[in-house]
Amino acid sequence: MKLYSAKQIYKADQISIKKEEIGSNELMERAALQLFNWMHLRMQGAPVKIHLFCGIGNNGGDGIALARHLVDHGYNIEVYVINYSEKRSKDFLINLDRLKDRKVWPNFMNCDDSLPEIGKEDIIVDGIFGIGLNRTPDDWVAKVIQHLNDSQAFILSIDIPSGLFTDEGPKDVNSIIRSNFVLSFQTPKLVFFLPETGPFIEQWEVLDIGLDPEYLKETETDYELIGKNEVLTLYKPREKYGHKGTYGHSLIVGGSYGKMGSVCLSSKAALQAGSGLVTSYIPKIGYVILQASLPEVMVLTDVDENELSNINFDIKPNVVGIGVGMGTTKTTTTALANFLKVIKLPLVIDADALNILSENKDLLKSIPEDSVLTPHPKELERLIGKWKDDFDKLNKVKKFSKKYKCIVVIKGAHTIIVHNEKGYVNTTGNPGMATAGSGDVLTGVITGLRAQGYAALDAAIFGVYLHGRAGDIAVESTGFQSLTASHVIDNLANAYLDMFKLPEQPVVEEENK
Template sequence: MKLYSAKQIYKADQISIKKEEIESNELMERAALQLFNWMHLRMQGAQVKIHLFCGIGNNGGDGIALARHLVDHGYNIEVYVVNYSEKRSKDFLINLDRLKDRKVWPSFMNSDDQLPEIGRDDIIVDGIFGIGLNRTPDAWVAKVIQHLNNSQAFILSIDIPSGLFTDQGPDDFDTIIQSNYVLSFQTPKLVFFLPETGGFIEQWEVLDIGLDPEYLMQTETEYELIGKNEVLTLYKPREKYGHKGTYGHSLIAGGSYGKMGSVCLSSKAALYAGSGLVTSFVPKIGYSILQTALPEIMVMTDAGDNELTDIKFDIEPSVVGIGMGMGTSDATVKTFSEFLKHNKLPLVIDADGLNILSKNKELLKYLPDNTILTPHPKELERLIGSWKDDFEKLKMVKAFSKKYNCLVVVKGAHTIVVNKEKGYLNTTGNPGMATAGTGDVLTGILTGLLAQGYSALDAAIFGVYLHGRSGDIAVESTGFQSLTASHVIENLANAYLDLFKMPEQPVTEEENQSN
């Protein structure tokens, strides 16, 4: 699913209006009707008090038009216009007149007005600001927003939580609506998924308001949201006459004294991801551990007893996943440096491999094209430097990806695969995966997919999805606190099977009665 910028959505509005030969207020009416249908389906005329807080722009116009439909269907509403400017949009004024025709008179709120009383069992509809907001709200408007947040009432936001910018980070987190539910027009917004801003949205849903499909299809976006439908097109089925050599050979290199578990996890994950063969390359201390823990893999050791000192092998793997538990001693740094300078194989680099790169940036020039880097937030900061907000972070990651012709997997609640100018946001995963070893598992999955012939971009997108989906399936039986990296590996098979699982059909009323 494409994630459009505010500018692209405005253009889609204009093109739709022109192509359909309609007025802009007709498009607003279409949006308001979708909002009303969503609420009416769930409320069925319930007489809970609904407070609609509307700005004086088009987002406020949506709220005013919604109020009219609610009134027409007998709902108990109160309408407030947050009067933060003397300028009003044309469509806001049209809908304000239509509401007044029904003898509904909004309360106009100004800076010195008393804040209205809201019960915790009431519903708030937030239509103060829309996607066009580009500056921090005035202090008195911020107090209104804080009052709504403190009310403990259910807050439903129109298109985007008021106070949240669409395409830049917030300047003041106290001026943003904390939404229980956001009804987003046509597409979700990038800010719904970023660490700094995602917490302002508990749930979201897209309402199709009929923007021009041709424009939406043809327009390239900087970001895409990745779900099952998107990854299904990437899946490579097994061949009837294939053999283990058909599906590649993964080499997993890493480990040091006391940190062999990370290599075990990565190697096992590469197997479960479908790699035909897996070899672990470890210090001598890891030989017995790997041979005992994973009978399906092969093990090679270098000359070092407790750490890697010379990464050389006489096999021909398809890909190398490296860095897990490797350490950053002087000997290991030298070993890793020499390996990079001579390596021609596709790479996935994680953990200590990233830490060595961040301290020795001259080594970045030796990365093969389309190397996949998998940093967690601190590793990323060490690699690219600090950032002001999530938007600046993504800008910096894109520049880094372009400069070194690599892919960066920005790990988080919504892991983002960055390939030069484009980002792919993952929708799977859960808080239980914030536990030791899950990053090692991801590295193994990515390595295993590359071994099978997936392109670096497809492997990164698909691998991140599978990793999160496996965690989602696992957590159903473990709970968040007890989920481990091993559970994620063990449920990779279920994640694959889930790709082809049809959604359950809802039971009809007729079927209910027959039962």
């Protein structure tokens, strides 16, 4: 699913209006009707008080038009217009007149007005600001927003939580609505999925308001949302006459004294992801551990007992996953530097290998093209430097990806895969996966997919999705607190099977005749 910018959505509005030969107020009416239908289906005329807080732009016009439909169906409403400017959008004024025709008079709130009383059991509809907001709200408007947040009432936002910018980070978190639910027109917004802005949205749903499908299809976006439908197009089915050599050979390089578990996790994950063969390259100290715990995995050892000192092998893997548990000693740093000078194979680079690169940035130019880097936030900061907000971070990662011709997997609640100028936002995963070894598993999954012939970007996108989906399936039986990295590995098979599972259809019983 494409994630459109505010400018692209505005353009889609204009093209739709022109092609359909309708007025902009008719498009607003279409949006308001979708909002009403969504609410009415769930509320069915429930006797609850609905407070609609509307701005004086088009987002406020959506709220005013919604109020009219609610009144027509007997709902108990109170409408407030946040009078933050003398300017009014044309369609806001049209819908304001329509509401007044029904003898409903909004409360126009100004900076000196007292704040309305809102009960905990009431519902707030937030239509103060939309996607066009380009500055921090005035202090008195921020106080209104804080009052709504403090009310403990259920808050439903129209299109985007008021006070949240669409294409840049927040400047004042106290002037942003904290929405229980957002009804987003045509597409979700990128800010729904970023660490700084995502916490303002508990749940969201897209309402199709009929924007021009041709424009939406042909328009390229900087970001895409990745779900089951998107990864199904990437999946490579197995051949009937294939053998273990057909599905590639993964080499997992890592480990040091006391940190062999990470190599075990990555190696097992590469197997579970479908790699035909897996070899672990480790210090001698881990030989018995690997042989005893993973009988399917072959083992090569470094000349050093406790750390990697000379990454040298005589096998021909298809891909190398490197960094898990390897440490950052001077000896290992030298070993990695020497390895990068000669290696031509695709790499999946994680953990301590990333930390070594961040301390020795001249080594970055030695990374083979189309390598996949999988940093967590702190590792990413060491690589690209500090950022002022999530949008700045994404721009820095895009430049990094382009400069070093690599794919960067920004791990988080919604992991984002960046390649050149484009980002892919993952939808799977859960808080239980914030646990030791989870990243090692992801490294193994991506390495295993790469071994099977998946292109680097496809392996990263598909691998992140599978990893998160395995965690989602596992957490159903473990709960968040007890989920471990091993549980994720054990459910990779279920994640594959889930891709082809049809949605359950509701059972409809025939009426007795």
